[in-house]
Amino acid sequence: MADAAKRAAAEAAADLVQPGDRLGLGTGSTVAELLEVLAERDADVTGVPTSEATAQRCHELGIGLLDPARVDVLDLTIDGADELDHELTATKGGGGALLREKVVASMSRRMVVIATPDKLVDRLADTFPLPVEVVPFAVGPVSRALTELGFDVVVRHGDDGSPVRTDNGNAVVDARFPGGLDDPAVMDVEVTMLPGVVTSGLFVDLVDTAFLGHPDGRVDVVSL
Ligand code: 5RP
Numbered sequence: 461m462a463d464a465a466k467r468a469a470a471e472a473a474a475d476l477v478q479p480g481d482r483l484g485l486g487t488g489s490t491v492a493e494l495l496e497v498l499a500e501r502d503a504d505v506t507g508v509p510t511s512e513a514t515a516q517r518c519h520e521l522g523i524g525l526l527d528p529a530r531v532d533v534l535d536l537t538i539d540g541a542d543e544l545d546h547e548l549t550a551t552k553g554g555g556g557a558l559l560r561e562k563v564v565a566s567m568s569r570r571m572v573v574i575a576t577p578d579k580l581v582d583r584l585a586d587t588f589p590l591p592v593e594v595v596p597f598a599v600g601p602v603s604r605a606l607t608e609l610g611f612d613v614v615v616r617h618g619d620d621g622s623p624v625r626t627d628n629g630n631a632v633v634d635a636r637f638p639g640g641l642d643d644p645a646v647m648d649v650e651v652t653m654l655p656g657v658v659t660s661g662l663f664v665d666l667v668d669t670a671f672l673g674h675p676d677g678r679v680d681v682v683s684l
Contacts (some may be wrong), residue, residue, distance in 0.1 A: 461494070463674075464675045464676075464677070465480075465576045465592060465673040465674050465675045466489060466490040466493045466574070466575075466576065466673055467493045467497070467559060467564075467673065468492075468674060468675075468677045468678065468679050469488060469490060469574035469575060469671040469672060469673030470491075470494040470496075470497050470538075470574050470673070470675030471679075472494035472498055472574075472671040472679040473494060473538045473572050473574045473671050474494060474497045474501065474503070474538075476536060477498070477503055477536065478535070479504040479505075479533040480504055480505070481505045481536060482505070482506055482507065482508075482531060482533075482534050482535050483506070483507035483508070483534060483535065483536055483537065483538065484507065484508055484510065484534045484536070484537025484538070484539065484564035484565060484567065484568050484571070485507040485508065485509045485510060485514050485518065485523075485537075485538070485539075485564075486503075486510040486514070486537065486538060486539025486540055486557075486564075487509075487510045487513060487514050487539070487540070487555045487557035487560075487561060488539075488540035488554070488555045488557075489540070490540040490575060490576075491514065491538065491539060491540050491574070492517065492548065492576045493561075493574075494538055494574060494679055495514070495517050495518065495521055495523060496521070496578070496652075498521070498523060499522060499523060499622055500523035501681065503523075505523065505524075506523070506525065506533060507524070507525060507534075508525070508526045508527075508528045508531060508564050508567070509525055509560075510539065510554075510557045510560040510561045510563075510564050510628060511555065511557040511560060511561075511627055512627050513555075513557075514557075518538065523622060526586075528564070528567065528636060532567075532584065532611050533551050533568070533569060534567045534568040534569065534675050535568070535569055535570070535572045536565065536568060536569065536570050536572065536617055536638070537564055537565050537567075537568040537572070537574075537602070538571075538572050538573075538574060539552070539561055539564075539565065539571065539573050539574070540552070540555075540573065540574055540575055541573045541579055541663075541667075541670075542554040542579065542588045542591070542644070542661070543580075543581050543584050543585070543588050544573060544575060544579050544580050544581070544588070544660070544667070544670055544682075545580075545581055545582065545583065545584050545600050546580070546582070546679065546682075547643045547684070548573075548667040548668070548669075548670060548682065548683075548684055549584065549645070549663065549664050549665075549667070550573055550583060550663040550666070550667050551584050551588065551590050551591070551661045551662060551663070552591070552661045552663055553590075553591025553592075553593065553632065553661035554588070554591065556591070556593075556616070556624060556626045556627075556632055557593070557626070557627065558591055558593055558626075558632075558659060558660075558661040559593050559626065559628055559630070559658055559659050560628070561574070561663075562659055562666070564661065565663060565666045565667075566568065566666065568667050569604060570667045570669075571613075571666050571667050571668055572665075572667075572668065572670070572671060573667050573670040574670075574671050574673070575670060575671075575672055575673075576672060576673055577672040577673070577674065577680060578660040579673060580638075580670075580682070581643055582640070583639065583640020583641060584640055584641045584644050584662070585611075585635070585636060585637040585640060585641050585644075586636070586637060586638065586639055586640035586641075588636075589611075589612075589614070589634035589635050589636035590634070590635045590636070590641075590651075590660060590661050590662060591632050591633075591634055591650060591660075591661035592606065592610070592632065592634075592635055592657055592659075592660050592661065593626055593628070593630045593631070593632055593635045593657070593658040593659050593660075594629050594630060594631045594632070594633050594657055594658060595630055595631070595658060596623070596625075596629075596630065596654050597656065598629045598655065598656020598657070599615055599623075599656075600634065601654075601655070601656060602633060602654050602655075602656045602657055603615065603656050604614055606633065606635045606651070606654070609647070609650060610637060610638075611635035611636060611637050611649070612635070612636045612637075612638065613633055613634070613635050613636075614633070614634045614635075614661075615631060615632075615633055615634075615635075616631070616632040616633065616634050628658070630658055635651075640675065644662050644664060645662075645664045645665075647660075647662065648660050648662040648664050668683065668684070669681065669683045670682040670683075
């Protein structure tokens with residue numbers, strides 16, 4: 461059922477795609493549905509992938525890839541989110557792709573989030589922790605600094621027990637803020653300024669529209 465909801469959101473976002481578009485292609489299970497839809501529609505698009513996993517899936521589905529070094533502007537980025545508030549500030553990085561996702565979003569004229577309605581929250585980072593990408597050398601100091609800012613911090617580990625490494629070779633610290641963030645934009649600056657932080661999973665002023673899919677095929681549209 462969850463897949464039907466993700467599929468509905470993906471279909472709605474795919475309806476925005478125009479022939480020849482250069483897309484930002486996000487990461488995660490909802491974006492996996494989008495890639496299927498684009499392939500089924502034989503969409504005439506190319507895209508910058510936000511992870512090795514998305515690149516691999518694009519290869520399998522025959523979706524052409526672009527090198528971000530050779531693209532000035534992307535027409536549209538479609539990506540998932542871990543949480544989204546009513547101002548369309550998102551948290552991302554549950555799949556560890558936050559850095560490339562933010563780079564690609566910042567290259568785009570427009571960003572659409574595809575998700576399910578449970579991702580829409582009043583206050584971010586209370587339920588789902590905020591992912592923070594950190595250079596491995598700085599995991600200890602950054603974790604202590606995040607704790608001083610009020611976060612409950614867990615260094616992300618894989619199923620084999622070893623610390624997770626992103627596609628960029630960095631660690632991920634998952635930082636929950638009990639009660640949720642008062643001011644995500646201010647916290648994004650505070651977190652990003654910590655030495656050793658590569659980026660935070662807060663996407664402020666980047667998302668234009670969210671499509672939230674239901675299992676019965678309905679899609680809620682959230683725009684500012
Ligand atoms: C990966 C992400 C994903 O977009 C986010 O975790 C949502 O994934 P899913 O669509 O599987 O719920 O930010 O870094």
